[in-house]
Amino acid sequence: MTSNPQNSNPEASEEKDSPNVSLNKFADVGLRALMAFVGIAILSTGTTLLREGNVGLDPFTATNTGLAGKLGAGLGNVQLMVNLVIFVLVLLLDRKKIGIGTIMNMVLVGYEIQWFSIIYHQILPNTVNIFTIMTNLVFGLLLFTLGSSLYMGARLGVAPYDAIAPIISKRTHVKYRWARITQDIIFMVAAFFIGGDVGFATIIVAFFTGPLITYWDTHVSEKVMQGITDFSSTPSFRTAGKQLVNVGRISYYVVRHAYELTEKTQRQLSNYTDQELDERIEMTRNRSKQLSQVYENTQKQLRLLQGEADKRAK
Incomplete structure (x- = not known):
């Protein structure tokens, strides 16, 4: 996962007693909390x-x-307990990273x-089966x-x-990327030895989800945040309704589309002949190779751009 956006506290306004300022702040925080809540539900x-496809989970989960398996407890209870332990450490070391989104994520x-x-x-x-696993x-x-x-x-x-x-x-002056990779590897190894859901997706999440999150940042999250900012500057029930409908529509169609494709794939399985099944497997394998090549090319382009930016900064 890529670097998390830092928590930015809004500047205190000179007109603290103004009802409009209070309403703006309430609208901004309320809608951002709703955005975080929807994001956590989608996550x-x-x-x-990933869990039901038996392809592995992110290292922490x-x-x-x-x-949970070792203790004979539910995942929700175990994840909450582990989060509480880490939460106390974060509270002691850097409480600025804690907010409403922190509580929602660790609990929900x-x-x-x-x-x-x-x-x-x-x-x-x-x-x-192979198709539901890939889907x-x-x-x-x-x-x-x-x-x-x-x-985020x-x-x-x-x-x-x-x-x-x-x-x-921040405390060791190690680059964030290497600190995060090391952290994920440690948890991934721990998960493996205690019988956690480790698989192909665990490695992908630990190393390669950055470009996808960046894509969603550009095409979804930043637009949602812009809508929240626009509403917060001139709050009204009509504007709020439009923004909530837009957020709900995006979330609904993404989840529905994923479900419909999964269900469609399942319905078609029994209709495939052995030859068609082999062809589908080969086609899926080729698509996977193509996606890997696209990712590699994108990384090369990113390195070239970053290198040019570093040269100009000197």
Whole structure:
């Protein structure tokens, strides 16, 4: 996951007693809290798809599933307890990273994954096969990164786990990227040894979700934040309704589209001949290779651009 946006406190206005200023602040924080809440729900949905597809989870959740299995407890309870321990450390080391979004993430994600898993099994019972695995992998990653972008883009604090690497980077002067990769690797290894849900997606989440989150930042989160800013400057019920409808529409269509494609794929499985099945597998494999090449080319372009920027900065 990429570097989290820092929590920025709005400047205090000179007209503290003005009702309009108070209303603006209430609208801004309220809508950003709603944005974070929706983002966390989408993130949890994506994590559920990854979990039910047996392709692995992000290192932190994978570790918590392993602990839950060892302790015989629910994922929600275990994830909350682990979050509380890390939360205390973050509170002592850098409380500026704590906000409403921090509390929502640490409390909701584990329980939402449990709840969404129940719904998943009611809709698609006993459907683990090559196509549902690939579908869950793709849409799970898309929803996981979209949700991460929304909840972090709201700038109301980060999850306790996401605050570890920035704190280490700041105190040890190690680059954030390497601090985060090291952190994820440690949790990934821990998850593996305690029987957590480690798989292909765990490695992807640990190393390669940055470009996806950046994409969602540009095409969704920044636009949502701009709408919140526009409304907060001139709040009205009519404007609020439009903004809420837009946010709801985006979230609804993303989740619905993922579900419809998963369901469509499942319905078509029984109609495939052995030859068609082999062809679909080969086609999916080729698409995966193409996506890998696109990612590599994008990284090369990013390195060239960053190199040119570094030269000009000297």
